[in-house]
């Protein structure tokens with residue numbers, strides 16, 4: 001399967017990159033790969049070698065075999081400290097205490113150990129892009145020199161050739177440029193309190209061949225064992241490059257460009273980056289305070305200043321002015337009480353005076369508000385606001401996240417639950433009837449179906465995977481509810497129909513009797529062609545009167 005879905009090719013602009021070997025359908029698995037190495041961020045906290053969880057250095061211990069690998073407890077059952085690694089560590093002159101004091105060393109050290117016990121995989125890693133020359137003598141180079149290189153130099157791990165080839169700096173570069181953020185397993189089922197602390201990085205030589213695009217066509221899902229599956233996010237044509245997003249979809253042009261330049265050493269020229277309106281979303285735009293009609297968009301560079309230009313009056317503003325506004329807004333957002341909905345709504349309104357409603361800072365606030373409203377009492381006004389916020393978020397995600405998308409799936413999940421809740425309330429309060437209720441629930445069903453469809457790409461034990469299972473059950477219940485309301489509606493219509501028929505029958509009987517009576521009393525007065533039954537008028541009360549009149553005349 002794998003060999004048929006992709007191949008690696010090369011270009012001057014992208015280096016090595018992956019292309020579709022044949023046409024790929026949305027949702028198709030392109031490849032699945034195990035991590036060759038998993039470790040903390042280079043500046044992250046110390047972690048247990050076995051289970052990779054952050055450890056309390058006051059309580060930690062060392063592996064009783066190699067006496068070097070840090071352990072959260074002596075009994076840790078994690079699988080990430082292999083026998084090979086343990087054996088190799090035993091032959092090195094590195095002390096556990098050094099690792100505890102310098103956790104930045106752990107990931108590069110494990111890479112070097114791999115070179116001893118698994119040279120094949122090490123060769124694969126060392127051939128990855130490091131951008132060594134672009135990093136030379138930069139702040140990150142100097143940081144790694146102090147916190148990694150100088151410490152590893154004092155061990156017997158590095159050969160003279162390694163030293164000459166600056167292998168430690170190279171490994172640090174490879175880890176920075178190629179590794180992918182992965183989440184450790186969360187068996188407690190509780191939310192991860194500090195995702196920054198929990199995040200790990202994994203190295204995947206095949207996945208690392210996938211180039212970046214801010215409008216990706218491939219979707220990554222990592223499971224508990226740090227194996228990554230790459231799916232086609234949308235249909236992909238044969239020979240088309242396969243892309244993932246190295247950045248966050250909810251960053252603006254400026255932030256994405258900066259993080260790609262500083263972390264991955266290239267400038268993205270994708271369709272989103274080339275378009276100052278970012279595909280019409282205005283996700284980076286501010287309101288022009290000169291004309292108050294147009295939007296300030298991140299545009300061209302002039303004399304080393306990035307300019308922001310108004311879409312209407314064409315006035316230009318320098319980067320630092322805009323950055324001041326953004327920093328101030330970020331500070332205000334950070335100061336918010338995350339449980340205070342009114343405070344958040346007030347700040348949201350205030351920021352609307354400066355930023356486009358789709359600005360990423362406001363999108364972040366919208367997401368925070370959606371999750372707050374989900375925890376508040378489900379009053380109609382809370383639910384209506386949640387629906388409104390989800391709709392606004394979806395209109396942006398629809399443009400920036402074509403196809404399978406985690407962020408869309410989570411928003412759709414919230415949206416459908418609010419639609420179900422509010423339509424049930426409105427029905428109970430007789431604000432809507434059966435048919436409107438069914439139509440609202442059918443809308444929610446469709447949204448939930450799409451949400452679950454996307455969430456099912458996530459590993460079952462991940463929070464999103466669990467949500468997919470919940471969503472499946474809810475979908476079943478929702479369908480049952482719709483069906484039973486539809487059945488009730490049919491029965492009630494039939495009953496209404498029966499009632500009407502009964503009334504008509506009784507009326508007819510009555511009229512029949514009256515007619516007979518009238519006929520009897522008028523016998524001999526009305527001529528045979530007097531027309532009683534001719535045009536059926538006799539069936540109406542008016543007919544009787546007319547006949548009477550007629551009789552009278």
Ligand SMILES: C[S@@+](CC[C@H](N)C(=O)[O-])C[C@H]1O[C@@H](n2cnc3c(N)ncnc32)[C@H](O)[C@@H]1O
Pocket residue numbers: 013014015016017128129131177178208209210211212213264265266267268269
């Ligand atoms: C994870 S590696 C991808 C594999 C790499 N091209 C190679 O040959 O080893 C990331 C690097 O690929 C290049 N790259 C990826 N996407 C790119 C893009 N959209 N434009 C330019 N360069 C890109 C950059 O050099 C980046 O640092």
